Amino acid sequence: MNETLRIQIEQIAGAAWEQRSEHELWLQAPAVDVRAAAQALLAAEARLSTMTALALPNGETEVIYHWICGKQGLHIKTCTQGNHLPTITPITAAANWIEREIMDLYAVVFDGHPDPKPLLRPSKLTAGYYREPGGAAGKAARGEMV
């Protein structure tokens, strides 16, 4: 990955990269403009690998955008505002299903998504049925043995 792109994304995100391993860069950027970042990355021939959503204790959702640029993985962590985020589907078609899935499972709304139909969610369930804390803390919250 070239240096100018790294700096460009850092500027958009307002944060600095953290190197986890030789090939993986992580960015903590709660206030990143995901659309501007997507446009810059796509212009540099990066591809969207996937997006991960995690339910936060305060009711918001952490969303990680996983990009691949050549042999470099780029992971941009951001946070929803009132469980809303702007969509990047019009910028890259690959985000279409990924965003629909997060809408189903975590009830995050991607504003401006062109086709916000449920992807996986059965009609009997309401959106957000994955919003259940995991790990040891999650066990306590679910009333299970820790």
Add this chain to the structure above:
Amino acid sequence: MSNGLIQGLAAYFLWPGLLAGALLGWLYLWLSRALIARMQRRFGPPFYQPFFDFVKLLGKRSMVPAGTAPLLYYGLPLAAVISITLALAVMPLPGGLNASFTGDLILVLYLMEMPAFCDILAGFASRSIYGQVGSSREAALILGYSLPFIAAVSALAIQADSFRMVDVLALPFGPVHVLAAAAFILAVPARLKSNPFSIPNAEQEIVAGPHVEYNGPALALFELAHGLEFVAVGALFSVLFIPRLPSAGLNLVLYLAAGLLLVLITSVLAAATARLQIHRAFRFYWTWGALAALGCVVLAALL
């Protein structure tokens, strides 16, 4: 008087009609499945399989699809069986009726086309999109294979100067026979909807094609009609192309051999090919089929 009626009934229901036709049809269907299985290094179904399939289907409770008239639903497969059996009954086969009349060849051609027409109507009547696509494919396929098929029959009729089957049968064997037989065989796999022409019933594309909504006894009748079609095509082949010998027993053997030969050819072809797309099948028949058709008709007219 009544003697003729009894003979007619016997020809229709026993030999060479319904009973013999059904038994032979099941034999051919089994043989075809078993041959294909052996070519694929499998054992394949047991000998009695098509018979058991038929009886089992007869014993199922049938469900007439919503929106289809029951008369149409049961009438079409019944019409297919009745007409193809009639075609068998009037053919001058060894031990058969041999009630020859002018134009019987044309009648047989029409009767043999009936199962395909019934299929097409059944597909459209089923109100299933798969059935309708299957029907339109079958209709297109008929336009393809009819060309060499009808030309093969006509070439011999031209040469015999008669549309009576006994006259065609009496023709001395000649070069027209060879060319016409080739055109006839070209049309057989498509007539029997066997690979590479299994386009109207392509399972992976349109499930079961025209028969998709059919079940139970009505499906059993369609399966029976298919077996009878196998037999009728073999019978017509033997009438047209196999010279008659003085011994009735030998003629019978030849009749069976002709049928088995067609089963063998279609099975080998079916095992060795993938399914064609409808436009390729159509193009195949309108080039090679047309050439064979033209060839045998011109040759017949010249000789």
Add this chain to the structure above:
Amino acid sequence: MGLFSSILKLSRRRSPWVYVLNAGSCNGCDIEIGSLLSPRYDMEQIGALRQGSPKHADILLITGPLTLRSADAVRSIYAQIPEPKAVVAVGSCPATGNVFAGSPTVEDGVLHVVPVDVFVPGCPPRPQAILAGVQEAAHLLAEGKTGRWHKEKHHE
């Protein structure tokens, strides 16, 4: 009629046409059912055929734990199979939910939806076991003993 009914009985046993329905399976059972068609297991030997339309089938093979979205399809496809018919639950999932038990997107078991005649356990079961299950279902069809779980439930 006696002759016909005994031939019919034999025919039902020797001509089991199956329809395979994936109700949320991981594919494990489905590929083992697929192997049944292959030369090594060759299920055509016992007269079994895989049908593309439930209307042509006698036996419904169900794999998977029944996801919420497939439950209605299972009901509708079961209804489309003409009587007499049998149901074989292939694998541990339709019987118990297997590792998916407790998921909010999975039903509580296939018996709530359709009457099952034969259970073939395993994750996935071996092809031989599936074939034996099909044969057992064909036997039940011939004896007219299918749908017994359902009937028992109604008699309670």
Add this chain to the structure above:
Amino acid sequence: MPFRIPIGPYHPALEEPYKLSIQSRGEIVEDVTIEVGFVHRGIELLAQRRNYIQDLVLVERVCGICSNIHTLTFCMAAEEIAGMQVPDRARFIRTIMAELERLHSHLLWAGIGSEDIGFQTMFMEIYALREQVMDVLEAISGNRVNYAMNCIGGVNRDITDPEGVLRAVRSIREGIQKTVIPIFTQNRTILGRTRGVGILTRDEAVTYGVVGPIARASGLAIDVRQDFPYAAYEDLGFQIVTQDSCDVTARVVVRALEMLESCRLIEKALLELPGGPIRPSELVTVVPPGETMMRVEAPRGEVVYYLKSDGSDTPARVKIRTPSDLNLPAIRAMARGQALGDMAIIQASVDPCCSCTDR
């Protein structure tokens, strides 16, 4: 007259339930819409309720065809967070299992592809060959499907008879060279059905973000084994396979040649199989706090796992992204303007896996 034909969710051409609604004019396809979610079992949710040992059993059942890849990726993610080194012998055994699984998956695909164009004899031939691969997998792991080979830090079972496996793999390679490759690259009926059909241009491949053989058949040289080498691929020297014709033939050829590459990798790994332990002496049940992203090349393309641990025996989040998630939507780009009769083989050429996509 335009009409709509549904293929699926339950249809003989589909190995798994999903729905293609084809809008067609005569026999020409105008557009398709794709619906998934019929196999949605909530695996990610269940994974964060259960401990790491139970999760290995669970993620193995994301997909019955590429089960081994899922446990492998899960274990590799946990190992990365824990900073564990995997013994050399385990790395090689993992590679052998992954490539055997690719062989079985590609052969399965080739069989279904043959069936979809109505070539039953080819289906039988390929399935007979695939049984040999299943025999090898069973000889190594004890199971035909769901091998339970991987554990965090290594593998559960050793390959005790490398010579026997080597002989079997050589005979499989001969079978592939003698039957599969010639049929798929030379048979006229097959080429007639696949050449120029279902084009996915290089640009479309980039837009849809496709991975695996679909991307490589559209001229994109992406393969995790090359870009982010794991297990023993760096030691064995992996050769990428690509094609430029972007049609179904290209996808067929990529998979056919990949099978040969898999055989080569397995043979080399067996010959160079190092000695030593196959897993750590103690069972790993707890993973230290941390998060990571792990990529592995499954038969259908790149599998991605995101794993977050809070230091307990239960993962805080497991996110699974499977290759079909990206490949399935690309069917739309391939289908437009194609013949209706080709839709079965076009969708099959993607080798869609819905139990992966829906999870």
